[in-house]
Structure formats: structure tokens, C-alpha cells
Amino acid sequence: MRKNRRTCDVPDATVLRLPLYLEKLKLLQAIGVEDVSSRQLAESLDIKASQLRHDFHYFGGFSRPGRPYHVQKLVGALEQIIGIAEPVPTAIIGAGHLGQAIANYQNLEIQGFPIKGIFDANPKLVGVEIRGQPVRDMDELEEVVLKEKVKIAILTVPAAQAQLVADRLVKAGIVGIFNFAPMDLKAPPTVAVRNERMAVGIMSLSFKVKCILQNMDLEEDI
Amino acid sequence: MRKNRRTCDVPDATVLRLPLYLEKLKLLQAIGVEDVSSRQLAESLDIKASQLRHDFHYFGGFSRPGRPYHVQKLVGALEQIIGIAEPVPTAIIGAGHLGQAIANYQNLEIQGFPIKGIFDANPKLVGVEIRGQPVRDMDELEEVVLKEKVKIAILTVPAAQAQLVADRLVKAGIVGIFNFAPMDLKAPPTVAVRNERMAVGIMSLSFKVKCILQNMDLEEDI
DNA sequence: GACCTACTGTTAATTCTTGAACAGGTTTGA
DNA sequence: TCAAACCTGTTCAAGAATTAACAGTAGGTC
Numbered sequence: 001m002r003k004n005r006r007t008c009d010v011p012d013a014t015v016l017r018l019p020l021y022l023e024k025l026k027l028l029q030a031i032g033v034e035d036v037s038s039r040q041l042a043e044s045l046d047i048k049a050s051q052l053r054h055d056f057h058y059f060g061g062f063s064r065p066g067r068p069y070h071v072q073k074l075v076g077a078l079e080q081i082i083g084i085a086e087p088v089p090t091a092i093i094g095a096g097h098l099g100q101a102i103a104n105y106q107n108l109e110i111q112g113f114p115i116k117g118i119f120d121a122n123p124k125l126v127g128v129e130i131r132g133q134p135v136r137d138m139d140e141l142e143e144v145v146l147k148e149k150v151k152i153a154i155l156t157v158p159a160a161q162a163q164l165v166a167d168r169l170v171k172a173g174i175v176g177i178f179n180f181a182p183m184d185l186k187a188p189p190t191v192a193v194r195n196e197r198m199a200v201g202i203m204s205l206s207f208k209v210k211c212i213l214q215n216m217d218l219e220e221d222i
Numbered sequence: 223m224r225k226n227r228r229t230c231d232v233p234d235a236t237v238l239r240l241p242l243y244l245e246k247l248k249l250l251q252a253i254g255v256e257d258v259s260s261r262q263l264a265e266s267l268d269i270k271a272s273q274l275r276h277d278f279h280y281f282g283g284f285s286r287p288g289r290p291y292h293v294q295k296l297v298g299a300l301e302q303i304i305g306i307a308e309p310v311p312t313a314i315i316g317a318g319h320l321g322q323a324i325a326n327y328q329n330l331e332i333q334g335f336p337i338k339g340i341f342d343a344n345p346k347l348v349g350v351e352i353r354g355q356p357v358r359d360m361d362e363l364e365e366v367v368l369k370e371k372v373k374i375a376i377l378t379v380p381a382a383q384a385q386l387v388a389d390r391l392v393k394a395g396i397v398g399i400f401n402f403a404p405m406d407l408k409a410p411p412t413v414a415v416r417n418e419r420m421a422v423g424i425m426s427l428s429f430k431v432k433c434i435l436q437n438m439d440l441e442e443d444i
Numbered sequence: 445g446a447c448c449t450a451c452t453g454t455t456a457a458t459t460c461t462t463g464a465a466c467a468g469g470t471t472t473g474a
Numbered sequence: 475t476c477a478a479a480c481c482t483g484t485t486c487a488a489g490a491a492t493t494a495a496c497a498g499t500a501g502g503t504c
Binding site: 259260261275276278279282283284285286287288289290291 | 450451452453454
Binding site for chain 1: 229230234237238240241242244245267268303304305306310318319320322323324326327329330333334335373374376397398399400404406412413414416418419420421422423424425426427428429430431432433434435436437438
């Protein structure tokens with residue numbers, strides 16, 4: 001019991017690296033590599049080996065000292081830790097371009113997030129088939145969430161409706177919300193929310209672009 | 223000159239918050255608010271006021287001591303810093319669902335990133351109109367980048383082609399690449415790259431979901 | 445004018461992250 | 475059997491980021 005609790009008390013920075021480790025390891029697995037050392041794995045991810053071992057140390061016991069990691073075991077362990085050892089039923093709310101883009105992204109299913117429902121309020125979209133399943137009316141939301149035991153909702157509705165929909169999802173028993181609407185959602189602490197902001201991404205890129213251009217100008221002046 | 227250089231020597235963590243500040247400030251501006259204190263602004267963003275002042279301190283001189291910030295001035299200053307005071311010509315490479323979703327996201331243009339070209343290798347997509355402009359063939363890429371002075375490219379092509387396209391973009395003189403392909407791009411240091419990984423987002427969410435579910439189980443057991 | 449309140453810019457302290465170091469354990473090969 | 479080459483788990487130091495504290499200014503009010 002204590003161990004479970006400890007497993008969750010991990011820095012965010014580490015949690016964000018776990019998927020990267022998993023991805024690389026699956027790649028290695030696919031080409032038949034059996035063992036990998038912390039140095040090899042870290043190098044391919046452009047981080048320090050000590051950091052990787054440090055990260056793994058939060059969970060402990062991925063290898064025995066002296067031996068490199070066993071790729072397959074490590075993949076299994078990471079899937080357990082991330083919580084995708086069992087598929088996590090997922091729904092997409094909002095079947096606009098972004099919702100469709102995500103629904104069509106087949107890797108989602110492979111990575112452990114089968115799409116159990118796609119919803120939209122627009123009657124023109126309801127009924128349209130996306131990757132073999134129909135877009136459903138928002139009315140069916142609670143019913144499907146309950147029946148399919150949906151745990152995670154991917155929210156791609158307009159900002160104006162995002163909080164409203166989120167409240168419905170929370171009431172329906174959703175545990176995690178992946179929000180693409182350009183606004184920060186509020187939810188009780190029993191629901192995990194991740195706000196994905198495209199604007200943040202492109203603006204932080206723009207900042208760096210501006211710096212590069214300035215430096216180029218400076219060097220020209222010399 | 224020195225000041226410019228200093229302006230770029232800012233922690234990533236701070237840079238990532240600048241767009242959030244800007245967004246909130248624009249909202250305030252839209253409803254006619256003229257002044258805002260660090261405490262008010264920080265509270266609405268769920269961060270500490272001291273952190274906000276600390277962030278602004280890297281650039282300096284947004285207000286004079288004793289007086290709150292002037293919303294309009296602050297918006298202008300942040301736009302300068304982020305590099306969107308002048309529009310930044312942008313292109314989208316890959317007109318699949320994700321590319322179309324981004325192209326249709328009108329806020330991009332408003333926020334300073336006008337789309338000067340949408341490209342795809344698929345002949346079936348070439349010519350299709352998206353928000354008033356045709357999808358172009360990849361052959362035209364270099365020409366358009368040069369003519370329209372495109373600075374940032376949004377990459378939504380399959381992982382297998384991402385690096386190839388990126389190399390072409392770099393050669394063509396692109397300064398920033400916003401990469402949505404599930405792989406880390408390599409580029410020379412004169413080109414800023416931001417790799418956006420959806421898998422990382424949903425998996426880190428899954429980790430938290432798992433922790434919440436475990437804690438709920440634990441409490442039930444008591 | 446004097447005082448009180450609200451505010452910023454700046455520095456100092458604290459907390460979090462990262463990176464280095466090292467104490468063993470394992471295998472290989474002479 | 476012993477040494478050399480690797481390897482991990484763990485601890486410790488260095489470096490960043492966040493938060494708190496404070497000095498000093500501005501404006502309002504009596």
C-alpha cells in the first residue's frame with residue numbers, strides 16, 4: 001500500500017519523461033533488441049544517463065545491479081506505472097477538425113487509449129462515421145461514459161463551451177480531461193486536468209525565432 | 223544591443239508563461255480594464271504574484287514602482303518580447319486532419335501567425351481550398367517560403383517524412399519549426415525546433431488518473 | 445503635510461531538478 | 475582465479491526555478 005502511494009509521489013519533470021522512455025523502448029523492442037543500458041537509452045534521448053537512472057529510481061527495481069535493463073520487462077513496468085497496462089477507455093468530445101484529427105490518429109488506440117465514443121453538438125456532424133464509429137449526439141454523453149467506463153475525455157470543443165462540458169464530464173464520473181480548448185479548466189482535485197495550449201507552443205517558438213533573427217542581425221553588423 | 227541579448231537569456235519556464243500572461247491581458251483589454259496589479263493577474267492564472275514580477279523582471283520596466291501595470295502597454299511589451307508585434311509569416315506542411323484543424327484555427331492569424339501556404343504531397347489534397355487558400359504541391363514549398371518570407375513552419379506530416387521535410391525547410395531558410403510528428407527532429411542551432419508530443423500529454427494525464435484511482439481504492443479499503 | 449494602503453522592482457531563501465560520483469554487482473577472457 | 479570492462483542503485487553536490495521578504499514609490503485621505 002505504501003508502495004502505491006510512493007509510486008505517485010514523483011516530480012512532474014520525471015513523469016513527462018516516462019512516455020519518451022516508453023516510446024524509445026518500444027522502438028527497440030520492435031527491432032528485436034533485448035537489453036539496453038542506461039547510457040545507450042539516455043544517449044538516444046539526448047539526456048544524461050544519471051538522470052534516467054535517477055528517474056527510474058523513484059520506482060525501483062527495473063534491473064539488478066551490474067546488468068543492463070531488459071527491454072521487454074522495462075516496457076511492461078513503464079506501462080504499469082503510466083497506467084496503460086490495461087486499455088484506458090477514452091472519449092472525444094468535439095468532432096471538429098481537431099477532434100477528427102485525434103480520432104484518426106491510430107496510435108492512440110495502440111498506445112492504450114481506445115476511443116469508446118465521439119461526440120458533437122452539431123446535428124450536421126452527428127451520424128458521420130470516423131474510423132468506423134459514428135459521431136454521437138451530446139445527449140448520449142453520460143450514458144456512454146457510464147456504459148463504456150470511459151476514464152479519459154479529450155476535449156476539443158470551443159472555449160465558450162469547454163467548462164460546461166467539463167462539468168458534465170466530471171459529474172458523469174470521468175477521471176481525466178485532456179483539454180484542447182484555449183482556456184484553463186477548473187475541476188475538483190479528484191479529476192486530473194491537462195490543458196494543452198497550442199498558442200503557448202507557437203509563441204514560445206516565436207520567442208526563440210525572434211532571438212535567432214536578432215543574433216543574426218547582430219553578427220551581420222560586425 | 224546588449225539589452226537585446228539579455229532579453230533572450232531567459233529561462234524556458236518563464237518563456238512558457240509569457241503567452242499565458244498575454245492571453246489574460248488581452249482578455250482584460252477586451253473588456254476595457256486599464257490597470258492590473260501583479261496580484262490580480264497572478265491570481266487569475268493560479269500562480270504567485272512574486273513569480274509574475276520575477277518573470278517580468280527579466281525584461282524590466284513594465285511599470286514604475288508603486289503603480290500597477292497598464293494593460294495596454296503590457297500587451298504591447300509582451301508582443302514585442304514574444305516577437306509577434308509584426309505578423310510572423312507561417313506555413314503548414316501536411317494538410318491531413320491535423321493540418322486542416324490548425325489551418326482552420328482562426329486565432330492563429332489573430333495572434334500574429336498568418337498562414338502563407340498549406341502544402342501536401344498527396345495529389346488528392348492538392349487544390350482543395352482551406353479557409354480561402356488552396357493546398358499546394360510540395361514542389362512549390364521553397365518558392366513560397368522565399369517569396370512570402372515564411373519564418374515558421376508547422377509540420378503535420380507522418381513521422382517517416384518529417385525529418386526529410388524539415389531538412390528542406392531548413393535549406394529554404396525557415397527559422398522555426400513546430401513539429402507535430404511523433405519524433406524528435408534534428409536541426410542546426412540556427413533553427414528553433416519545438417516538438418509537440420500528444421502522446422506525452424495523454425500519458426502524463428494517464429499517470430495522474432491511475433494515481434487518483436488508486437487513492438480512491440485505498441480510501442474505500444479503510 | 446503626515447499617514448495609510450497598495451504597489452512594483454529586487455534580493456534572499458527555499459525548494460526542485462539535474463548532473464556527478466561512487467559503492468557494489470556481473471560478465472568476459474586470459 | 476583474477477583483472478578489466480560494464481553496469482545499476484544510491485547518495486551527494488551543483489544548478490535552476492519558485493517563493494518569500496523587503497526597500498522604496500505613488501496616490502488617496504484626513
